[in-house]
Amino acid sequence: MHPIVATLHAELGPGKVSTEPSLIHEYSRDRAPDRPEAPALAVVFAESVQDVQTTVRECSAAGVRIVPRGAGSGLSGGAHAVANGVVLSLERMNRILDVRVDDEVAVVEPGVVNADLNAAAAPHGLMYAPDPASFTIATLGGNIGTNAGGLRCAKYGVTRDSVLALDVVLADGELVRLGHATFKGVAGYDLVALLVGSEGTLGIVVGATLRLRHLPVAIRTVAAFFPDLPSAAAAVLAVGRARVQPAIMELMDRASIQDADRLNGTDFAGRGGALLLIQTDGFGAEAEAAVVRSVLAAAGGELADDGDQDAERFVRIRRNNRGSGREDRLRVGEDVAVPRSLLVDYAAELGRIAREYRVGMKLVAHAGDGNLHPTFWAEPEPGREAEAMEELEKALDESVRVALAMGGTITGEHGVGTFKLRWLGWEQQERVRELARGIKEVFDPQGVFNPGKAI
């Protein structure tokens, strides 16, 4: 057993450091398709800022690396364990410290689950807007680490847009406060925005001041089936031209609808080759929904005829469409984004790629912001797994390459982690990555925090 385990046991007290094999196994990885570098030396369950500071100080002194972890629901390997590293779980730091109703602000510990903050805010007529698909299990600290997106981003912004201030433990154990408790503030560099999405490589977030939004007074949901993806994607643009900003605008292709049918015992696939789900909210929800309905009908959509109830069922199904289990190297979900006007072109390319590399492909997309989640999979005959995996990897590479050629990005909301590192150099100039490495060096000269991730 590595001496850091005994040290942390002694310093933190009982019940906070585990080397139990099954727990190590579970906590050494997140839901990315790739495998962690190594199992963790130990899992530390911090219960206070001081626990985090102690862990960081002891690990820094011992040259042991630290992988911070929320719920482990990430999809890119940001929480995968690393060689000679401990996993630092923040899940016990799960108190909502304050909901300042009149300020529309909440103060939380990092281990608070996204949905729990929403539950606490709702009685005050408030909500926390960022809503990754994992919102019922993912922690706010993890959301901050990946700058998590979700369904409501086009209207309400991503996680970064809701984070006002952060308490951060730096690599030498010092605690700093970044940002401000007010909606606006421009004193010095925006270090909060720098930390958000940095995947735990610059510091450990131990507290956050978050902006809340008004819980919408009304929500309307419209669902429409289209013959195919191009007609549905054209409808997305038509909604924009009508100056409607939906809270949610989700697109599912035929394979995704069939998949949902299998999981839910429904039979939607018979109704069309593409499904567009749109939610409007707020005081204008009904007026916007009326415009949406007429725009979708004019664009050839067949509206779900029993109104909101049916449509809301679609939304629930959509929200659960991706979270059914861990992916592996033979079933990989992607997360590219492209300029919205190119949704159709990109979807067509995905089809071509799947055919070319003989892999399965289904597509869901946050159509409002051009963020696509194609899933590619292979179902090889026994003994042919290696070849199938190779073809799948080629299909993934090609799908990323095409997205970049269209002016897109390799990751809209899941983060780079370990799994997407091989594509980062395709998107960013070497000089830009040098700047990022320089910043990492400023914050963490020893490379204690989550090495080999994100940049």
Place this chain on the structure above:
Amino acid sequence: MHPIVATLHAELGPGKVSTEPSLIHEYSRDRAPDRPEAPALAVVFAESVQDVQTTVRECSAAGVRIVPRGAGSGLSGGAHAVANGVVLSLERMNRILDVRVDDEVAVVEPGVVNADLNAAAAPHGLMYAPDPASFTIATLGGNIGTNAGGLRCAKYGVTRDSVLALDVVLADGELVRLGHATFKGVAGYDLVALLVGSEGTLGIVVGATLRLRHLPVAIRTVAAFFPDLPSAAAAVLAVGRARVQPAIMELMDRASIQDADRLNGTDFAGRGGALLLIQTDGFGAEAEAAVVRSVLAAAGGELADDGDQDAERFVRIRRNNRGSGREDRLRVGEDVAVPRSLLVDYAAELGRIAREYRVGMKLVAHAGDGNLHPTFWAEPEPGREAEAMEELEKALDESVRVALAMGGTITGEHGVGTFKLRWLGWEQQERVRELARGIKEVFDPQGVFNPGKAI
């Protein structure tokens, strides 16, 4: 004449480098109340990315500093000239390169005036949301440099929230592209957010990809007079509790109303001691305005009885309330922000401070986000200017100290520049400032860009 002038003349060609004294005078400062360190050696008018790269390379090689400049409408000294420095004006790089309607994105050069982008976007049913009071003259590059706010921030966010990608010339003249052309994107650290608000200290922005928003299909304006500030501020919170998110929510105190009356020949001061201006927009504008009207009336507000027309006049007056001329050391506008629930308490403290230091004070506030712009002034008898200035400085210091004690910030939207540097250490721990200096060192090891500003 410094040799850099001849070098730049030779390298850039005719008509781009000026040492004309009155122009040097004009371009060596912005609208901050303090004075620049020194007049510029020259003013360079870049017309292309290559001009900027050439200027940066030659200045770096010669050890000459560079102060980038948009319209010079900043209020904190971010564009003040520095010793041994040239001013690099980006105002001639004023082309709107693209408005991608279906993507809701614009690509611009840095010298485009904010209002010009809005004029170009409007025929497509789009707008650029950030609207600093200077929007008719300020450039987008300058807005980006200061992370400019404006009236519509509480609903639509600040400049940072509308900047997707930046083309930046680094200190050695290399051109890099930061960010992505899509709404979402989390590849690597958020260097775009880091550059936004960095006041030209990290690189020169030579291009930007900006997110546009839908031009609202409807706008409603409600104006209400209140007996005093506390009752108006209470109404602000009541609007929030009704779950209305106004596009604009502006508060003016009695002295500001009187000031506006003098400038506009109106007589609003007789109608109340505080004025609250609220605009709602979008499909829900009328429904929200109806709620706002009833909330304000219940809170004791006297609604402007001839409807929107009168109210819109107030908004025009409010928009022009601050921009009437340069400030000086005897008339200083402030820019603190406090948690919204403390607006009343902070306003009361401002009154106390003005009385204690025998200075004049008037207040306007972006009440929706707790961003206050008190203006303090002294009107000394001849020969007593120095004493008056000293009292005024004490009043300013005290107003900032109180805002910080309430959990606020020294600058909500104007930036630190040179003028607010003395307060930055009151807000930020020394360690946080060290991190900022470390980042500056990564981007600009020689200290070429805008030294002595922002951090």
